[in-house]
Every structure is written in structure tokens, then in C-alpha cells.
Amino acid sequence: MEIKEHVINKMQDTLKIASDATRLKIMFCLLKEEKCVNDIALEINASQSLVSHQLKILKDGEFVKSRKEGTKIYYSLKDEHVRQIMEITLEHVLEDEAHD
Amino acid sequence: MEIKEHVINKMQDTLKIASDATRLKIMFCLLKEEKCVNDIALEINASQSLVSHQLKILKDGEFVKSRKEGTKIYYSLKDEHVRQIMEITLEHVLEDEAHD
DNA sequence: ATATTATATGAACAATCATTCATATTTGCA
DNA sequence: TGCAAATATGAATGATTGTTCATATAATAT
Numbered sequence: 683m684e685i686k687e688h689v690i691n692k693m694q695d696t697l698k699i700a701s702d703a704t705r706l707k708i709m710f711c712l713l714k715e716e717k718c719v720n721d722i723a724l725e726i727n728a729s730q731s732l733v734s735h736q737l738k739i740l741k742d743g744e745f746v747k748s749r750k751e752g753t754k755i756y757y758s759l760k761d762e763h764v765r766q767i768m769e770i771t772l773e774h775v776l777e778d779e780a781h782d
Numbered sequence: 783m784e785i786k787e788h789v790i791n792k793m794q795d796t797l798k799i800a801s802d803a804t805r806l807k808i809m810f811c812l813l814k815e816e817k818c819v820n821d822i823a824l825e826i827n828a829s830q831s832l833v834s835h836q837l838k839i840l841k842d843g844e845f846v847k848s849r850k851e852g853t854k855i856y857y858s859l860k861d862e863h864v865r866q867i868m869e870i871t872l873e874h875v876l877e878d879e880a881h882d
Numbered sequence: 883a884t885a886t887t888a889t890a891t892g893a894a895c896a897a898t899c900a901t902t903c904a905t906a907t908t909t910g911c912a
Numbered sequence: 913t914g915c916a917a918a919t920a921t922g923a924a925t926g927a928t929t930g931t932t933c934a935t936a937t938a939a940t941a942t
Contacts, residue, residue, distance in 0.1 A: 690806050692875040693868075697801030702900075703794045710785050719919055732901060734920055744878055753909045753918050763874040768793075770870065774863040775792040778844055802930075819889055832931060834890055853888050853939045 699743040700767055704728060705736050709759065709768060712746065716758035799843040800867055804828060805836050809859065809868060812846065816858035 699705065707726040711717060717725070723733040737757055740746045745764050749756045759765060799805065807826040811817060817825070823833040837857055840846045845864050849856045859865060 685810050689872070689875060690803050690810075692878070693806055693871045694801055694803045696871050696874055697797055697806075697867075698899095701794055701797030701801045703790050704900075706790050706793055706797075710790070720917090729902075730919075731903080731921090734918095735901080738920080744874070750909095753916095755919065763870055763877070766870045767797075767867065767874070770863055770866045771793050771796050772789070774796055774844070774867070775789060777863070778792070798929095804930075820887090829932075830889075831891085831933080834888095835931080838890080853886095855889065 696743060699739055699745060700771075702736070704732065705740055705745075706768075708733065708736060708740065708757075709745065709764065712757060712759050713765070713768075716749065716756040718754040718756050722757070796843060799839055799845060800871075802836070804832065805840055805845075806868075808833065808836060808840065808857075809845065809864065812857060812859050813865070813868075816849065816856040818854040818856050822857070 700709075704726070707728075708722055711722050711725050719733055719737065720730060722728075722737075723730045726733070737746065737748075741748060741757075744760055746757045747760050749758070800809075804826070807828075808822055811822050811825050819833055819837065820830060822828075822837075823830045826833070837846065837848075841848060841857075844860055846857050847860045849858070
């Protein structure tokens with residue numbers, strides 16, 4: 683193979699992070715604007731703890747970044763790659779919907 | 783949320799399929815040309831059984847398609863979305879490499 | 883028919899991972 | 913200093929999943 687083993691592994695890690703319903707909901711939640719943890723939890727109807735755990739995973743994986751303001755912490759999508767992965771995956775899914 | 787729950791779930795399923803090192807290796811293997819099961823197994827150094835199992839998952843998820851010729855079955859990438867997901871994820875990973 | 887080659891499948895096991903619950907940390911304010 | 917609000921963390925658990933091994937199916941050739 684032409685591609686390095688450790689690059690494959692990093693791709694696996696990256697995609698594994700994206701491949702979870704809770705984390706996808708969080709990302710869609712942040713698509714338009716930054717939000718703090720509690721607002722996200724309310725919006726996607728999940729516990730504060732769960733959202734916090736998943737945000738950590740998303741942040742470690744470079745999917746989101748955060749900004750502190752007083753006692754609140756605002757999260758937002760990190761870059762264009764994240765949006766693109768969401769977009770293309772969505773297209774793929776919607777295309778399938780068509781001929782099911 | 784604006785996006786439907788079952789679309790999120792399908793996105794999860796799609797990304798889950800992509801997020802495995804063995805399956806990624808298979809996809810990279812098929813990037814340029816179609817190949818049969820045994821050739822893939824040899825190329826990525828995996829057992830025939832494992833490759834067959836993973837090809838089934840890739841096929842069910844619309845990542846690859848297959849073509850029968852005699853006793854052999856040739857697999858190839860299904861469409862552009864697959865290539866794009868690989869490409870963008872690769873970019874994301876390589877960008878991270880830069881500032882580690 | 884039998885043997886051979888290519889691929890698929892089912893069961894089983896180990897490992898990974900999402901979620902919950904309880905608790906800890908941090909910040910702002912009275 | 914003490915309280916409340918916002919977020920993070922650790923342990924435990926139940927479910928999912930990648931891999932292996934053994935075996936089954938399918939097609940071809942002798």
C-alpha cells in the first residue's frame with residue numbers, strides 16, 4: 683500500500699469520532715453558531731454529563747474548539763473539514779434515501 | 783433541531799462503516815482499480831475471511847460495488863462520495879500532523 | 883463425479899465504547 | 913467565606929463490534 687499505517691489509524695480515529703449520533707447532533711447544533719454546554723444539552727435533549735463527555739472527545743479530535751466567558755464555555759465547530767465531512771455524509775445518506 | 787433523527791442515525795451508520803482501519807485499507811486498495819477478494823487480502827495483509835466480512839459491510843453501506851467474472855468477484859468503490867470522505871478525512875489528519 | 887479455487891457465512895471471544903450516576907472543579911456573586 | 917451556576921471527571925455497566933476459526937457455497941476444470 684502507498685499510504686502509511688499510522689495515517690490510516692488517524693483516519694480511523696477521526697471517523698470514529700464523527701460516527702456517533704450524539705456527537706453528530708452536537709455538531710449540527712453548532713453548525714450556525716457557538717453554544718454553551720447547557721444550551722446544547724437542552725437542544726439535543728441529552729444530559730449535561732453526556733454532552734460534556736462527548737464535547738471532550740470532539741475537542742480532542744479537533745472537531746470543535748472552545749472559548750471561555752465567565753462561568754460559561756462556548757463551543758463551536760473547528761474548521762471547514764468538519765463541515766465538509768458532515769455535508770458529504772449527509773449527501774451520501776440522502777442519495778440512498780432516494781432509491782430505497 | 784432542524785435535522786431528522788433518522789437522518790442522523792443513517793449518518794452515524796455511514797461514518798461507522800468508514801471508521802475502521804481494515805475497511806479504510808480496503809478502500810485505499812480500490813482507489814485506482816477494481817480488485818478481487820484474494821488480491822485485496824494479499825495487498826493489505828489480512829485473512830480472506832476478514833476481507834470478505836468487511837467487504838460485505840462496505841457493500842451494504844453503499845461504499846463498494848461488485849462484479850462477478852467466472853469464479854472471481856471484483857470489487858470497486860461505489861461513487862464519488864466515498865472518495866470525497868476519504869479525501870477530506872485524509873486532509874484533516876494531515877493538517878493535524880503538521881502542528882503536532 | 884471429484885478436486886480445486888474463490889468467496890461467503892456463522893458462532894464465539896475479546897475489546898471498545900456510549901451512557902448513567904455520583905461527585906469534583908471552577909467561576910461569579912452576595 | 914459561602915452559595916449557586918456551569919462544566920468536567922471517574923467508575924461502572926451494557927451493548928456493539930472486529931477478528932479468528934471452522935465450515936459452507938459456488939463455479940470451473942479434469
